[in-house]
Amino acid sequence: MDVRLVTGEGVEERPVEELAALLEREDGLVWVDVPSCDEEAVRVLSEVFGFHPMAVQDCVVRNRVPKVHAYPDQMFVVLHAPARGKRGHVHYIELDHFVGRNYLVTVHGPINPEAEPGIALRETRAVLARIVAGRLRPATPFELAYAIVSALIRNQEAYVETVTSDVWRLEQQVTGGRVGDPEEFLNELFRARHGLLAVRTMGALGGAIYGRMANLLRVSPEGQRLVVDIEDQFDRIRSLADGEREYLQGVIEFYQTVLTIKAALVGQAQNAEVKRLTEASYTQNEEIKKISAWAAIFFAPTLVGTVYGMNFIHMPELHWIVGYPLALFLMALGSAALYMVFKRRGWL
Template sequence: MDVHLINHEGIEERPVEELPTLLGRQDGLVWVDIPRCDTDAVGVLTEVFGYHPMAINDCVERNRVPKMHAYRDHVFVVVHAPERGKRGHVHYIELDQFIGRNYLVTLHGPVNPAVQPGIALRETQVVLARIEAGRLRPASAFELSHAIVAALIRNQEDYVEADTGDVWRLEQRVTGGQVGDPEEFLERKLRELSADDVDRWLATKAKTLSTETLRKIHSILKRSIARAQARDKVKRNVVMLCEIPKGREGRPSKSLTLDQAASVLKAAEGAILHAYVVVSLPIGARTEELRALTWAHVSLDGQPDADPSIPPSITVWRSVRIGGDTKTEKSRRTLTLPRLCMDALRGHCERQALARKKAGDLWQENDLVFASKHGTELDSANVRRAFRVILKKTAISTRTTGHLGRCDTASSRCSPTPAWRYLPPGRPQGDRGHRPVTHRAVLSPPTQTGCPDNAAR
């Protein structure tokens, strides 16, 4: 960990122990550069700076997307830069920044072991050299952060320029006839293709691909040659003579087992996401569907007098995906609410009414079941952070956050009472899948909204 004090006289390195004193000074800018967020670094971020635990956790773990969070006295920013690896692989080099009034904290990584250690420090080292040479005198933390990000962008421009040059050279080879006639090349190879060639190729792929992926490749290749056979390009389809080899084992499932789901439900008691988790796990609703769920699509009483009777349920028609649609057309469905979910939603409705009253004029009414403290849509990153807090109370890895709501057993078996999908008369109820029909012909919105407070308004 490197601590620098920057002022009008230049830059000087100071010991970490002086950080509390340096942060209280008004005559300079403090720059703390942390090559790796280890235990000592976490201690400084927590005890000296007092950062939010979720922000510190983002520094320890790898972030898949850039982000920015504004706090009362500082801004937390995560940016990435591409770095070319071997065999066309692209590594993402992460740079985290805490930008305060008179200080900047930069953190690097985590970095793939295949990346050279000095690559992650490239931009900060360039800016440090400019300051030491007197070519740069940042007067504020934002100016220093801008210089570092500008250096990152210049390296990204070089990366794009190099990739563009490779594409141009390949295009020149093809258009210049250096690889011959592509169609003639492919037809000649296809005519010469034998079953042994396909077997050897699939055996090679089996070393790196799963059995399911090999099955899809085999199917695509078989259908492609069948089309060529129909046009007299080849005499026979040799792929039909080849067996699908066994591939590599797939990655371990991140779904929850029945015992894990029960432990999560217990750990979620009293948490901000309690109702969110309780509704997600027993009925199997996707997290992007719950974030878009409105009280107009929740029926906590059902329609017991209907024929047939309709139990309490939620109607899943929307999600936070682009366009607001569900994952697939078949995903539009109505899910029965077990007693556990009904009680959780009623309690959540009461807490939301208090939050609405506390927010006052800041509350934005969107009729969302699961909303922020101001009534706006929840951000996926915030949901994952809050869920990690719950997981830390269990023996489950926090890497399971991406699969919130998934259970290895059927959703209905994760619940004390069966969670079956309501289907109107004339629609078969035997399968758990969804038929490819339009949702308006299958489902109708509940006649009773779920939140009494909403109904009163």
């Protein structure tokens, strides 16, 4: 952990062994930054500062939602900042801090191993750089906490800006007809929506926490002014995320309309093709019926001719004078009868 003494002249790094003595001083502000709450950090938080065991435990584990606990001599606050992961995943980067009479303790909660190493320290490093450069001279723990939380909120705003650039790109793809794979494009749309919802939730919960903190009597008037400003900054993040989420919803609805229209056009084309195939099949069936009818009509004379073409000696009709005319008559009669039958059925 890093122990620092912040004075009007700048910041000094001090060893952990001097922490108890530094807390007894009336001049300067003690800032303890804990990158990871290990056993040594738990010992310092419990024995040197005497923090409540539940608060210390909250520093060790991951907290899913922001929170604030007011104790007689300090306040404990848990906040989250977003970090972009793979395929649109949002990492919740936790920042816990204790605000006391003359000290500020910042504890960086456990983070996902997939997150970028060192990303949890980005706010405290940014504030430390401002103090070292002389651009910031916090005189009270609330002023230092205000600077760190403001840096956290700026990271939330930067995340909204990053997602907004994705939303604009997705809108240009939709309006330009360059969507590509629809399934992957829908995944991108909903990943962007998930990111906006995540940072919107962080802003809304953070604003609620600082709204409650502003009503605590133990906060000094100067501290209350800073708390109210932080609450306003969180509300602004929530409003920004809500606005971009509504804009993205418009893109999603536009794309859904495009998909619906395309599906309708495809359905119409398919219906037209089915109608064409049905008509072709009907026409083919009519032709087959005609062919079948004429085949049956010509089958009758063929049958009679086949019978009379048999060269057997004992045939009753073989020596009839009317045998040949009768055969022709039977051929004509059979063909005519079949023709009339098929004509009535509409096959001819």
